[in-house]
Structures are given as structure tokens and as C-alpha cells.
Amino acid sequence: MSQAQAKEEPTRLERLCAEKGLKMTEQRRVIARVLSEADDHPDVEEVYRRASAHDAGISLATVYRAMRMFEDAGIVERIDVGDGRAHYEEARGDQHHHLIDVETGSVAEFTSADVDAILQRIARDLGYSLVGTRLALFGVRRDKPAEER
Amino acid sequence: MSQAQAKEEPTRLERLCAEKGLKMTEQRRVIARVLSEADDHPDVEEVYRRASAHDAGISLATVYRAMRMFEDAGIVERIDVGDGRAHYEEARGDQHHHLIDVETGSVAEFTSADVDAILQRIARDLGYSLVGTRLALFGVRRDKPAEER
DNA sequence: CTAAATGCAAAACGTTTGCTTCGGT
DNA sequence: ACCGAAGCAAACGTTTTGCATTTAG
Numbered sequence: 001m002s003q004a005q006a007k008e009e010p011t012r013l014e015r016l017c018a019e020k021g022l023k024m025t026e027q028r029r030v031i032a033r034v035l036s037e038a039d040d041h042p043d044v045e046e047v048y049r050r051a052s053a054h055d056a057g058i059s060l061a062t063v064y065r066a067m068r069m070f071e072d073a074g075i076v077e078r079i080d081v082g083d084g085r086a087h088y089e090e091a092r093g094d095q096h097h098h099l100i101d102v103e104t105g106s107v108a109e110f111t112s113a114d115v116d117a118i119l120q121r122i123a124r125d126l127g128y129s130l131v132g133t134r135l136a137l138f139g140v141r142r143d144k145p146a147e148e149r
Numbered sequence: 150m151s152q153a154q155a156k157e158e159p160t161r162l163e164r165l166c167a168e169k170g171l172k173m174t175e176q177r178r179v180i181a182r183v184l185s186e187a188d189d190h191p192d193v194e195e196v197y198r199r200a201s202a203h204d205a206g207i208s209l210a211t212v213y214r215a216m217r218m219f220e221d222a223g224i225v226e227r228i229d230v231g232d233g234r235a236h237y238e239e240a241r242g243d244q245h246h247h248l249i250d251v252e253t254g255s256v257a258e259f260t261s262a263d264v265d266a267i268l269q270r271i272a273r274d275l276g277y278s279l280v281g282t283r284l285a286l287f288g289v290r291r292d293k294p295a296e297e298r
Numbered sequence: 299c300t301a302a303a304t305g306c307a308a309a310a311c312g313t314t315t316g317c318t319t320c321g322g323t
Numbered sequence: 324a325c326c327g328a329a330g331c332a333a334a335c336g337t338t339t340t341g342c343a344t345t346t347a348g
Contacts, residue, residue, distance in 0.1 A: 023322055023327060044312080059330050064313065066328095080229070082283070084338095085312065099275055108275055115267050119286060122259055126248055128288030134231070135284045137268060139277030172302060172347055193338080208305050213338060215303095233313095234337070 043085040192234040248286040
């Protein structure tokens with residue numbers, strides 16, 4: 001386990017994969033690294049692009065399969081930014097939500113214990129146990145001089 | 150029953166189409182009626198099915214085109230229940246959200262001025278004007294006798 | 299009469315899958 | 324040696340589109 005090889009990072013994702021008993025192939029290692037390095041919310045095509053840069057021998061199907069696996073394992077989260085593609089981010093422990101800039105497509109994150117609590121209560125009042133929340137805001141910058149697109 | 154003509158309904162949607170200067174074709178009239186009559190959140194295929202019952206000469210492509218038009222005109226709203234298809238509902242004036250029963254797929258609606266207000270403020274604090282909110286809760290019934298699936 | 303809307307079938311799009319080969323454990 | 328995983332391409336389900344024809348205004 002403790003190798004002095006210094007392969008750039010422990011890569012939390014790799015460790016989690018091992019824990020889940022998943023085969024750690026070279027492709028998955030690369031994809032995991034890409035996701036760990038990402039500080040944005042890449043879609044599958046983009047993950048594929050970045051992974052290909054690390055290792056050309058990766059197919060799009062493998063990325064799709066890996067993303068689904070990672071998602072099922074709970075180590076990445078799919079987010080829907082409204083462009084028809086699935087975007088992903090590494091699953092940190094926190095419950096956070098997204099605000100999408102409709103002009104640039106960039107994604108900001110935020111948390112709100114208040115909102116989370118109210119939603120929890122609303123679900124309860126409706127007779128449900130809350131098992132998931134999908135919340136995304138869409139906005140335009142307020143300050144910036146009105147530049148189109 | 151207040152209507153002498155008895156064309157079944159004034160169909161708010163039809164009126165709105167006229168106001169927007171859209172051609173009111175037979176197909177659109179039928180689709181508009183289907184949407185006005187719906188009290189659920191049909192997907193396009195379902196709208197097509199219902200419209201076909203009223204008038205067999207409607208193609209799926211026309212339904213898709215009509216839905217997009219209606220959506221752009223702001224007279225219907227697209228909602229994403231997480232099944233990969235677009236679902237629609239007539240746009241009433243209110244800001245409401247959805248709770249999807251993950252077991253049955255049924256959709257309940259709710260409103261929360263509190264949540265709306267907090268989200269508005271959050272967007273503002275992040276430097277954005279809120280132009281849209283996508284909020285959906287996913288839950289399982291709490292009370293019902295523990296029947297799986 | 300003219301521009302816009304329809305129908306049909308084909309294409310586009312993101313995603314999944316069957317099958318054979320490959321590689322981790 | 325096994326069995327899961329990769330690669331490729333073909334299949335998929337949803338949505339869009341090109342084009343010839345019809346129709347509302």
C-alpha cells in the first residue's frame with residue numbers, strides 16, 4: 001500500500017475505488033485523476049478529452065462506463081447544468097448547489113443550510129422522505145456592463 | 150357552460166397564441182387543448198398520444214415543434230423529472246416546484262415563498278440576477294406500509 | 299398570395315451495449 | 324486462470340431538421 005513512488009497524489013478517488021473492490025485499471029486511474037484535478041464541472045466529452053491527454057488509449061465508452069461506476073459508487077456526482085449533457089464533479093461530503101451563469105455557462109457553487117432544512121420539512125409535510133434534491137439557479141451577472149453572449 | 154359556442158373551453162393557451170401572433174393551426178389548437186386539460190406532467194410522447202386521440206393527423210415532429218414554440222412563448226413550462234424526457238405543464242403564473250416520487254414517478258407540486266426568497270438573495274449575494282430556478286425534490290412515501298417498489 | 303406550419307423520413311445528439319480481446323488480481 | 328474491464332462500432336431513445344406540400348392570415 002504505502003509505496004514511495006509519489007505518483008503525483010494519493011487521489012482520493014483511487015483509494016475509494018479500491019475500498020469498493022473495484023478493479024483499478026490504468027484507464028480508471030487516469031479518469032480518477034482527471035476528476036480529482038478538475039475544479040470545474042466537466043461533461044463526459046471533456047473528461048474524455050482530458051483523460052486522452054494523459055493517456056491516448058482511452059475510449060469514450062470507457063469514460064462513460066467509468067463515470068457511471070463512479071456515480072453508483074457515490075464517489076462522483078452528476079450535475080445537470082441544463083445543456084443536455086451530464087456534467088460531473090468529485091463527490092465531496094457537503095450538500096451544495098449550483099448557480100449557472102446563463103451567458104457563460106460557468107458554474108458557481110453555494111450551500112444553504114436554511115434551504116436544505118426547509119426542503120426537508122416540505123418533503124416531510126407532503127408525506128415523503130427526502131432522498132434527493134436537485135437545485136440549480138440560473139442567473140446573469142448584475143454588475144458587468146451589458147455585453148451580449 | 151357560460152360559453153354559447155361550446156367549443157369546450159376558451160383554452161387560455163389559444164388566446165395566448167393569438168396574442169403572441171402565432172398561427173393557430175388545427176394541430177396547435179389540439180395540442181393546446183391537451184395541455185390545458187392535463188392536470189399532470191406529460192412528456193412529449195404522451196402529449197402526442199393524447200393529441201392523436203383528438204385528431205389523428207398530427208405528427209410527433211409537430212408536437213415537438215409546438216412544445217418548443219409554446220415554451221419559448223412562455224405559455225408552457227418544461228420540467229425535468231429525471232427520466233431523460235422533457236415533461237411539460239401549462240405555465241400558470243405561480244412559482245412552484247416539484248417533488249417526484251422516485252418509486253412511482255408521480256409528481257407533486259409545492260410552493261415556498263421562503264425558499265424562493267432565500268434563493269433570490271443567494272443569487273444576489275453571488276453577484277447574479279436570478280433568471281431561473283430549477284428545483285426538484287425526490288422522495289419516497291413515509292407513511293405507506295413498507296411495501297417495496 | 300405569402301410566409302409560416304405540417305408530415306415524413308433522415309439525421310443529430312448524448313449515451314448505452316454486444317462482442318471480442320485484454321489485463322488485474 | 325479467472326472474470327471483470329476495455330475497445331470498437333453498432334444500437335439506442337429522444338429530439339431536431341431538410342424538404343416538399345399544405346394552410347392560416
